[in-house]
Amino acid sequence: MQPRHHSLNRRQLVLTGAAATGLGSLGWGSAALAQGSAAPADQLDRILRSKVLRVAVPQDFPPFGFTRNGVLDGFDIAVARMLAADLRVALKTLPVASGDRMAALLEDRVDIIIASLGKTAERERDIDFSAAYAPTYIGVFGEAAAPGAADAAAALKGRRVGVVRGSLEEAELKAQVPQATPVLFDSSAPLLDAYVRHAVDAFAAGNVVAESIPDTALRERIRRLAVLRQSPCHIGVRKREPRLLARVDAFLVQARSSQALMVNAMQWFKHSLSPDMFRDTKG
Structure with a gap:
């Protein structure tokens, strides 16, 4: 039974x-x-x-x-x-x-x-x-409202997107959103610092990075602009x-x-x- x-x-x-x-x-x-x-x-x-x-x-x-x-x-x-x-x-x-x-x-x-x-x-x-x-997953994050997938590339055209140099995120960003302007950093910490100072318009990283921003008010404004790759x-x-x-x-x-x-x-x-x-x- x-x-x-x-x-x-x-x-x-x-x-x-x-x-x-x-x-x-x-x-x-x-x-x-x-x-x-x-x-x-x-x-x-x-x-x-x-x-x-x-x-x-x-x-x-x-x-x-x-x-x-x-x-x-x-x-x-x-x-x-x-x-x-x-x-x-x-x-x-x-x-x-x-x-x-x-x-x-x-x-x-x-x-x-x-x-x-x-x-x-x-x-x-x-x-x-x-x-x-x-x-x-790996995505692009910023304070603008998240557009539909079909409009993500157009919405990021010419925008400065911070990303860690030599990372999988950099390769995916360049391959999938060539309209964006990558700004390279050596690690996530200076990347997020640049975003807080508005030195970049958005950043490409794992979604965990977006959730770990210590500034609560800033974290509340973060939205997903594009999904580059699932990484479960x-x-x-x-x-x-x-x-x-x-x-x-x-x-x-x-x-x-x-x-x-x-x-x-x-x-x-x-x-x-x-x-x-x-x-x-x-x-």
Whole structure:
């Protein structure tokens, strides 16, 4: 007999994401999963038996993960809370720097990575990736109202657009919006400083950069002028853990269909949402 299928609605998922810990079930019951296979214990079995999900999360990378008033919070933190609730286990987070994400997983310090992790061919040799879950992309941002995609190039004609020298953003800007006038910088910090001083009219960067502008009033005025390239994030799982990977993907399917991921994104990426952020569920 197949386990009964239960679902959290969007409100329950969002409330769970905002809580420190929680209990719930989206897809398969935990007990049924633990007892449904006679095979040797795998990572999913160990998580369900210990009743703890260990997750590598961003250490200081708003809006994905950061500490505010002594409390860890952010988009990735909320996703981790929802997944732990779905598994009916407690959440144990390990804040890590970007360079330590893979090592934390491979050294068994965590069960999964939820830390703005992009999928690359090199990384796929070492770990497996879930379906995409985060609305990250490369775009052009400024204070003008965002035009339709067909008008984006025309609207940026002759405008000074700041971009980091030698970056993927520079290549995409020159290829897709040749009408713009690129102004090159060595890193994101001087680029944003130039934008604040009105030395450039707009800037090309990841949408996370736009959301990280510390000046609240300025950040509120930022709008997406063009999407140059989708660059989604994925949950990382160790190789040869197909049941855990399938369980994570099942959670993401339900969280997406219930719009819980969308609501979470609207909270943390409110100024730079992409219209296609959840369209490609396999990316």
